[in-house]
Amino acid sequence: MDRRKALTSIAQLSALGVAASTNAAILNHKSQRPPGSPDSGLPAPISKGGYVYFSAGEAKEVGAIFDRLIPADELGMSASDAGCVVYTDRQLAGPFGKAASVYRLGPIKDGTPQQGPQMKQTPAKRYRVGLVGLDTYCRQQFGGKPFSALNEDQQVDILTKMEAGKLSFAGTDGQEFFALLLQNVQEGYLSDPIYGGNKDMVGWKMIGFPGARYDYRPYVMKKGQPLNLEPVSLFNGAS
């Protein structure tokens, strides 16, 4: 196992709450201080190659949904062209997909809206179950066609109903699933390209966000003016 992979696996263990004692230390004026915790290392670009979590079929449907949420137009390419499906695939395969940070001890009970979610599936599971539910619905309603084979109006109508809480599937609250899809597609379009999306920094160019810059002192006094700064990525050569 190379160093980067070793660091990654320790970070995942610690994110999952599994004992990781790599850094527990007794520090004093004579000791060498640790060089930061394992998970503060340099960001690692996503793995190359095919999907890690999605099946090819799932990826196709997610791409079709994402391209309705963020379509191609004069402001920029579509979500799938920008890499948002790959981004989401890698997220679902990692700590986010496993809901690694969530408190999971029972008993599990329903609460008030103010008390927040109590028994959600992990995001990875919600995609898996939600996509099956959506697929079943589409095939029943539209003569055996999956979501990706529907026309734009039909797709928009389904997503509109899900967002409004008017369409749910077996085992899936449509409104919650929609919110997760929207969260991930926006994250993919707007996070650093090292995570697999935001190709050519298209999301940042769309709004004029200059990216991973370090020093705005030369610009702070140019108040109320367009600055037209070219965005930069955290790690050039990521894509």
Place this chain on the structure above:
Amino acid sequence: MANVRPKADVVIIGMGWSGSIMAEELTRAGLKVVAIERGVWRDTADFSPAVDTDELRWASRKEIMLPPNVEAYSFRNDKSQEALPVREWSNLTVGYNVGGAGTHWAAASWRYTPTDFKAYSHTIERYGKKQIVDGLMLQDWGVTYEELEPHYDRFERIAGTAGQAGVINGKKIPGGNPFEGSRSRDYPTPPTAHSHWNDIFTAKTTEMGYHPFPVPAGTVSQSYVNALGVHLGACTLCGYCQQFGCANWSKSSPNACVMPALMRSPNFELLTETDVLHINKADDGKTATGVTFITRDGKVGEQPADIVIVAAYQLDNVRLMLLSKIGQPYDPVTNEGTIGRNYNFQTLSYAYLWFEKEHLNPFINTGCMAVQIDDFNGDNFDHTGLGFIGGAGIQSLSNSGLPIGFTGNLPKGAPTWGKGWKQSFQHAYQNWAMVQGQGTSYSSRGQFFDLDPTYRDNYGRPLLRMTYDYNLNDRRSGEFVRQKCEDIAKAVGGQKIESYNFANDHYTPYRPNDSSHTIGGVVMGDDPKTSALNRYQQSWDAHNVFVLGASSFPNNAGYNPTITIGALAIWTAKAIIETYVKNPGPLVTT
């Protein structure tokens, strides 16, 4: 017990601002100090520009914060409900590293005003009891602004705070906050640069007859050598500030400002990734003998000490006192007991506005790049006939330019997806601004902490249970402030405006843009019946236990709490060094 470490003079639980400041004072005075921190070692270099400028990792996935799976708390709005765990990331942003929340904070660096420290006596003196709504629990802190002033000054000199004085030795200084408590001298560094939105706000509020001034900031505006001899550098306004660490030695933090000096002390030892399970009591129950801890790999041990300093996050301070059975737990029915009493929070109001065609360049910011008016904060205005006390600092805050977070800044009714979303988002990015009212909070009978009867942490200990909702005073002050925010949003020319009084809804830990300033539960005061600590933050029940942090505040001001936490830590350190160690015992007799 097998794993008993050598006895220390002092053991400190938690290595955030108050723990590190306390350790620095005590080790310099010659005491042997062992500090125990559950998080990892962090140095400023961990946040280099090749690592830090990553919104997804730090702001969305919160890699710098304490995850709920490590420690959660349970929550309910009132005691008739069953509390349930807050399972996902909430608005309370607890630190999980050396530096604590002081590593990722927004760095707004306020002193509280003199009347904040005497919420009860000042209200009675100016308005009489009729001003206090039913159930509100007002009490004085037992320490005054004037007593804290030298310690505020010291803390600012450690933090390198950037600001503009408003009152020095009783004399008003143009451009500063005319309502502030008198200072002995100016800030160590001049105000941080301002955004275009700050300038628009300044011009309009001046025209409206208010008194705008730069928000004091721990984003150091020029190179500075602090009171501990540590060098800080000028802030670059990079926009990765709140929720992020700072590699530039520009944001005040324990990591940048205190640890470089503290780690040189031969009197200091720091145990990282080690959790304190509870404070141990002597057989007679009147003093503490040290703490029991567990390391990340599961080894239980004991650190004996003559003095125990509880300096964890506010929630954890309350929980540790309850788990260790020091002091009497608060009973909301009889209103007796002090641990868990006086929980208060913060009352936020906002006006969000959208200009028609601006270039606000929101990516140029800091965690607290802001101009504020204090004309409606605290008791700076006459409350006669208003039916509430308190108010809010009202500010033009430029702290938000990162794109994922910015998706929440579209007006209601704007498309949330599709081509329409792209257009709305593009427009909002350069045209959205907020007027934030950061309001006071006073505790009431229905707001308290205790141990949860059902839910446990990974070690099998009960979670802390929070019972909280806004009270009538909050709802009224929040509504007053909402209106003021909206008036300003209209005056500056917002084409679309939405305004909110958060106290109009039931409190939820999940509300976006809410405060993270959770306050009280182990409060200081003059009366052991209504406070857990005396005016030196010393436990009334165990004289060698001192509790630091926002858990000490009986009420919250319309400001961020950090600088007051720091000043109080120094105030307590002085009392320990100058009085307590010479003659250990209660520093206040009852």
